[in-house]
Amino acid sequence: MTLTPIVFAFQNPAAINRLYPYITYGLWPADLPNGNQTLSNDLVEAHLPNISGPVSFLQASIANTLNTENEWEFVWKMDWTNCSTPANGTTSDNERRLVEKPDVTLMNYWAGRSIHFTTKKGANQPNFTALTTGDKCSDTSALAFNVTKTLRAQTGYYEGEMCAVLQSPAPTAAPCKIIIAPAAASSISSTLTAGQCIAATPAISCPARNGGAYIDEVTSQLKWWAAGVLLVGKFLI
Template identity: 70%
Template sequence: MFDLKKQVLAFSLMVSLGIAETTGLGFAEVDLVFPRDGIFGLMPLTPIVFVIQNPAAIDRLYPYIDYGLWPVDLPRGNHTLDRMLVQQHLPNTTDTTGSVAFLNARIANTLNTENDWEFVWKMDWTNCSTSANETTSDGEPKVNLNNPWAGQSVRFTTKKGANQPNLTALTADDKCGDASALAFNVTKTLEPQSGYYEGQKCAVLASPAPTPAPCKVSVAPAAASSILSTLTAAQCAAFTPGISCPPKKGAATVNNAASQLIWWAAVYQLSIVQWV
């Protein structure tokens, strides 16, 4: 479904301009908390954690996030990206300007050996802009739907005896600036009256993009614990978990967990996130 939507966007670059939302949603950002550059202990279950600053604005970008993880010495022809963190709409983003959300995923049975690794993530999004030359049948200007993208990578090492990743420590003052991040300035939104986004609002972005500010957010210990517990529970609900899990208490409990804790999760932690 999501790939089909992307293909439609690629062939439908012009839609008619409707109502414009003039109030800018402002600064928004996607930060990769982990993986991160550094040396970490062996991980039977690897957390993948993004922090979304101002999810209401990011929601108007209709972003897609792909990622891949492989040994540094793996031939480039064997590199693949998985669209397991498909971010179409963040949940409950209405009237949440200024809040924070998490996108979480996990990889099992990969980083439980010593090695040097590369984690690559790519995000593409929609940027609306009015057309200078074309108008609708009613004389209104049309809007371009551009689909830019950007990719970033981090390298790290797994080593026996090293510390496990600590999400709180990685967002502390001395480490937060090392985060891989993409920032945006949403000046307003446009509402197309035709095309694939008819009736929806898409973002108009300022250029150049603002400098990322990952240090605006720190992950409190309670939030870090909640994220890791959620990822572990989701993995243990799998048919073949591949990690050490507590005994299952019953099929009903397992089925309920599996239905709620799917491969990727976008969960709000507003009560346990510190936003500087």
């Protein structure tokens, strides 16, 4: 069994983090009837990792048999939260009735994208670094947001948390600004492999156990079979 890596890259993660992104995705043969298609996997964190850096990654994998010749469709959807204040300047008192604060409204939105690709035996095996450089990165699917400021939510699920304020128009997505260096690609690959190997019944071959624990020599079991751009989504400011 092989793993299909799923990687979403976020530019300016400190700003995107306040959108509270929630991602669902699915992978199936391109000719699968619509009634059988489902976004059965999700990627959600309370906060994005490493928001102090220029890029943050969310990663997962699908254990399946992509080592067959076929045409495939990868579909992903992102839900996010947008804060706003009323145009008429309506305010509400705080708990101690000392300071009035502008009312903050939270709205939820979503958008989806899809990627088609083909797998062929004997094809070149692309890697994370190659897919984000040269003339390949522009083939990736992306969303872009214009985050102008943050407000503190006063009610609801995010009460007390800061939330992002968006303005239109959104900038043009620029996926070529993200490059996954070889070291980062190796780290992602090892993380996905390690995640499988801690499972009770891993879907891949794992290092031998030593005293009940896996030997700390996690080698990637990720095998690439795609002949083209494969499953790299990006969200940018």
